[in-house]
Amino acid sequence: MMPKVMVIDDEPFILMMIEDKLRRGGLEVVTLRESKGAVDVIRREMPDLIILDWMMPEISGINICKTIKTDPDLANIPVFMLTAKGQEDDEKLGIKCGVDRYITKPFSPRILLELVLEQLGNK
Numbered sequence: 001m002m003p004k005v006m007v008i009d010d011e012p013f014i015l016m017m018i019e020d021k022l023r024r025g026g027l028e029v030v031t032l033r034e035s036k037g038a039v040d041v042i043r044r045e046m047p048d049l050i051i052l053d054w055m056m057p058e059i060s061g062i063n064i065c066k067t068i069k070t071d072p073d074l075a076n077i078p079v080f081m082l083t084a085k086g087q088e089d090d091e092k093l094g095i096k097c098g099v100d101r102y103i104t105k106p107f108s109p110r111i112l113l114e115l116v117l118e119q120l121g122n123k
Contacts, residue, residue: 003120004028006047008038008064009082010056014105018051018082021109025117035059039067042074048120051112054083054094062097069098078119082107 005027007018012033019029030045032038035056042050050068054061061081068074078100083090086104094102101115 002026002028003048004030004045005049005051005116006030006032006042006045007051008032008035008056008061009051009053010034011053014053014082017109018112021113022116025113027116027120035061035064038064039071039074042068042077047077049078049080049116051080051082051116054081054085054090062094065094065099066097080112080115080119082112 005022007015007029009015010033015031015033019031022029030047032041036058052061052064065079065081068077068079079098080101080103081094081099082103082105084105091102103112
């Protein structure tokens, strides 16, 4: 069974680019463009890893991360924050909220795939 990665980002181009790269890397990919209801989809899909944008229209990625990391059924799912928020304080807050890997945009899809595969190999 292929590892499942969920990507939550409101930018269609970024979703498409990440989905393509991860699928070519041998992963199952579930994408969401809306943050509202994302935690319910995460509970239903139970992905092996989540890639999450911080700046989402309804619920911020950081709040989704907090919810995931405080839910005993979801807390062990690694969360990669993929964001344009590149300040040191932003990264510190992300780590404090449970982000496992903080990646700033622009990013390399190839390196993202390598980091995802590395994380999944550690499970």
